[in-house]
Amino acid sequence: MMMRRLFVSASLLALASCATPPAAVPTAPPPAAEAPAPQDAEAFRAKMPEAGKAPDLVLPTFERAQLDNGLTVLVATRRQLPLVSVGMAFSAGSAQDPAGAGGVADITYKMLLEGAGGKDTLALDNAFSDLGVSPSVSITPDGAFLGVQVLTRNVQPALALLADVVRKPTFAPKDFERRKQLQLADLVRRLGSPSFLAQQAYLPAVFGEGHPYAHPTGGTPAEVSQLTLPAVQAFYRKHVGPQATALVVAGDLSKEQAVELAKQYFGDWKGQAVQPPAPPAPPVPPREKVLYVSKPGLEQTTVLVGRPGLAAGHPDEDALELATTVFGGFFGSRLNMNLREAKGYTYGAGASSDPRLGVGPLTANSAVRANVTGPAVTEFFRELADLRSRPITSQELESAREGLIRSFPGGFERVSGLGASAAALFYKHLPMDELNRTVERLEKATPAEVQRVAEAYLDPAAMQLILVGDPEIIRTQVGPLNLGTLTPVDVAGAGRPAPGKAGK
Incomplete structure (x- = not known):
C-alpha cells in the first residue's frame, strides 16, 4: 500500500512536469517615449562662455643685503628647480656716456667678456662653456646686467669667472678694435631699419640735444668711429665698483648663501665708483x-x-x-x-x-x-x-x-x-x-x-x-x-x- 502511494505520487509529479504551462496573459505595451524637440546646433553661440576662476597672483619676494665695501646683494629665492641666475648689475648705463661719445657704455660692458683674469676671449668663453652656459650682457639707458643661468652645483665656479670678468678685465687693444668694428657694422646694418631710423630722430626730438637720454644705447656711427680704448677704460674706472654694483642671485639659493658667496668673491673688492644721479627732467614744449x-x-x-x-x-x-x-x-x-x-x-x-x-x-x-x-x-x-x-x-x-x-x-x-x-x-x-x-x-x-x-x-x-x-x-x-x-x-x-x- 505504501509502495503504491509513492508510485502514484511520483507519477503525478512526472505528469505535472510535462504539462504545458498556462498561456501568459497579454499586457499593454508601454507608451512610446516622446521624441525630443529639435535643438539649434548653434544656440551655444548666443551666450559667451563664463571665465573660470582666475589663479591667485603670486609675486616674487626680493631681499637685499649689503657688504662692508658697499656691494649690494639682491636675492630672489625659488626652490622648484636646481637652477640659479647669477649676475652683476651695474648702475651706470648709456645715459652716462660722455657728451659726443655715445656707445662707450655699450662697448665697455661688452669688453668685459673679451678676456679677463689672465684668460683671453677664447679661453674665457671656453671656461663658461665648460659649465654649460654662455654669459649674456644687456645695456639700457639706466644700467647694465651681465650674468649666466647655471645649475646650482655650478654657482661657485660661475661666480669665480664673473668675479674675474668684473674685477680683472683685460681691455686688450686688439679686442677693443674688433669689438668697435662689430659695433660699427651692427649700426650700419640697423640704419637700414626704418624703426631704428625713427628712434634716432625721436630721442633728441623728445629729450633735447645733449640730454643723457637723447641718444641710442649703441651710439651713432659717427660717435662710435671716434671711440678710443682709453675712453672705455676711463668709463670702467669711473662707473664700475662695489658701491655702484649689485650681485643679483635668483633661484635655488637663500639670502644667507648668496651673502656668503658675495663675501667670498667680492668682499675685498675696492673702488671709488658711486651710483649716478637721475638725469634731469627735460622740458615739454609744444610741437612746432x-x-x-x-x-x-x-x-x-x-x-x-x-x-x-x-x-x-x-x-x-x-x-x-x-x-x-x-x-x-x-x-x-x-x-x-x-x-x-x-x-x-x-x-x-x-x-x-x-x-x-x-x-x-x-x-x-x-x-x-x-x-x-x-x-x-x-x-x-x-x-x-x-x-x-x-x-x-x-x-x-x-x-x-x-x-x-x-x-x-x-x-x-x-x-x-x-x-x-x-x-x-x-x-x-x-x-x-x-x-x-x-x-x-x-x-x-x-x-x-x-x-x-x-x-x-x-x-x-x-x-x-x-x-x-x-x-x-x-x-x-x-x-x-x-x-x-x-x-x-x-x-x-x-x-x-x-x-x-x-x-x-
Whole structure:
C-alpha cells in the first residue's frame, strides 16, 4: 500500500512536469517615449562662455643685503628647480656716456667678456662653456646686467669667472678694435631699419640735444668711429665698483648663501665708483615741427608720436600706465582697433610708457601703408584728442587693469626673468617690494584719476611727431595737416636737422 502511494505520487509529479504551462496573459505595451524637440546646433553661440576662476597672483619676494665695501646683494629665492641666475648689475648705463661719445657704455660692458683674469676671449668663453652656459650682457639707458643661468652645483665656479670678468678685465687693444668694428657694422646694418631710423630722430626730438637720454644705447656711427680704448677704460674706472654694483642671485639659493658667496668673491673688492644721479627732467614744449627721415620709395611710413613721460616712482606712474594701455597698450586698445581693425592702415599700432631713473619717454607708434600716411597721422591725433572728448569707460579701464596685473607672472617664468627684474629695481633705486606696491596701485586707481592723467600727459599739442618714409608722400599728405613745419632729419648726424629746405 505504501509502495503504491509513492508510485502514484511520483507519477503525478512526472505528469505535472510535462504539462504545458498556462498561456501568459497579454499586457499593454508601454507608451512610446516622446521624441525630443529639435535643438539649434548653434544656440551655444548666443551666450559667451563664463571665465573660470582666475589663479591667485603670486609675486616674487626680493631681499637685499649689503657688504662692508658697499656691494649690494639682491636675492630672489625659488626652490622648484636646481637652477640659479647669477649676475652683476651695474648702475651706470648709456645715459652716462660722455657728451659726443655715445656707445662707450655699450662697448665697455661688452669688453668685459673679451678676456679677463689672465684668460683671453677664447679661453674665457671656453671656461663658461665648460659649465654649460654662455654669459649674456644687456645695456639700457639706466644700467647694465651681465650674468649666466647655471645649475646650482655650478654657482661657485660661475661666480669665480664673473668675479674675474668684473674685477680683472683685460681691455686688450686688439679686442677693443674688433669689438668697435662689430659695433660699427651692427649700426650700419640697423640704419637700414626704418624703426631704428625713427628712434634716432625721436630721442633728441623728445629729450633735447645733449640730454643723457637723447641718444641710442649703441651710439651713432659717427660717435662710435671716434671711440678710443682709453675712453672705455676711463668709463670702467669711473662707473664700475662695489658701491655702484649689485650681485643679483635668483633661484635655488637663500639670502644667507648668496651673502656668503658675495663675501667670498667680492668682499675685498675696492673702488671709488658711486651710483649716478637721475638725469634731469627735460622740458615739454609744444610741437612746432614735424621731423621726417627721407626714404624714397618706402612702401610703409613709420610713425612715432611722443613726449617726455614720467620717472619711476612718480605718483602718476601707474594711472598713466592704465591710460596708455587703454589708448594703445594692447590689441583691443583704441589706437589699434582704429588703425588696424577699422581702417586697415597697418598690421598693428601701439603705445607705451617707459619710466626710468629719470623721466622716460611716452610713445605711440605704427608702420602704416605709405599711401595712407596722412590719414593715419590724422587718426593718431584724433585718438589723442578723443581721450578728452570721449573719456575712458569703466569697461576699458577694467580690461586694461586686469591685463596689466595678470601679465606680471609672465616676467618670472624663468629665474633669469627674476634676475632681470631685481636688476631693474637696482637701476631705478626702487624698494624691494615695488612689484607688490605696483599691483596695489593698479588695483586702486580710480576712473577719475586715470582720466586726469590721460588728459594731462596725452595732450596732442605736446606730442612730437617723427616720420620715416617717402619724402614726397610726407610732403603732400602730412604737410596740409598743419601739424608743424616739415623738417628733414639726418640720422647719421645723431638726429640733427638735415641740410636742405624745410617745408610747411
